[in-house]
Amino acid sequence: MASFPLLAIVVAAYTALALVAPGWLNGVVFVLPLLSGSTLPFQGGDLLLVIGLLLLCVEVYRATSSSTAAILNHVLSLVVFIVALIDLLVMPRMANMTFFLIVLMTLSDVIAGFTVTISTARRDIQRPS
Template sequence: MIASIPLLVFVVAAYTALALVVPIWLDSVLFVLPLLSGAVLPFRGGDLLLVMGLLLLCVEIYRATSSSSAAILNHVLSLVVFIIALIELLVTPKMASMTFFLIMLMTLIDVITGFTVTISSARRDLQHSS
């Protein structure tokens, strides 16, 4: 059952909680990354959530290659996470940011990729078994 939980739910939940409780954290610079050019790249709280989301999206895409019943449940739950994130974006003023829009877009990519990879894998399995 725990393998069925979409990992991006943690990013959506973290952003939602932070936006409602301590919204200033999302825009605060947490650290800076010095670049060879001499410039510095500031990392804000929202940026850190985006990086975490991208890493978790990679894991979700890898997990989509499985066709187990846990993977199917994961796809359905990923769709639920996307719908919740979309509703939050549309109706909650504190979620109206480009950062949350990109997180919501990651959940959509997770849904599309999950179903696409699973269907492709199932077709390939059917062709090889014939």
Template sequence: MVARIPLLLIPFLLFNLGLSGVLGADDVFIRSLFSVEMMSGGTWTMQWGDLLVLIALLILFVEIMKSTRSGSASIIDHLLSTVVFVAFLVEFLMVAGAATSLFFMLMIIALIDVLAGFSVSIRTAGRDINIG
């Protein structure tokens, strides 16, 4: 049952923990995580929000790999991923604190998970059909 939990729920919950102030006061996602002086003389700064997007992208990769499985478990995975995307969409539209570019990018990552999951499943199901 644990494998059926959509992993993109993790960035959703982390964003909401930061939004609610549990992770710190103010907007935790614009705080600098670290800075690196580059050879060009510029400074690359990683913020907490950037890290959250990076985590979501890595999770997206895992979710797409999970979608290559066939069977009834993959159908449940797709439905739960759709529920997570709908939760992102509803929060984006209804919660003032979620009206940020960071949350929008996380929502689009969830949408890509849904679309890729169904696309991969349809493509693999087409290959499983034998014409006899």
């Protein structure tokens, strides 16, 4: 489970909802009242973006490990990015800004994962024994 890329959940959820219930992604799920008296409506796609951002933070934290599971996580995160990119380019229902931002999150996960792991490995190699 440690090697499972968490953003795959968001990509799979968005893909499934876009195919089965596209109205939910654009419909208001709940409204958040603000101190100013205004309200902030959250659509289904917005909710998935918030969940994706939270999971991206967890993924960056998990990237600090240099274990075999972390390396496998980086490879699987790359696969999730490729699948999400193909979905964006090929499926008409995915061609919107919300899913584009989810794809950018998967790309950020890949870049951050490999960058943090390489930096950690370099620091471990340069440390005197």
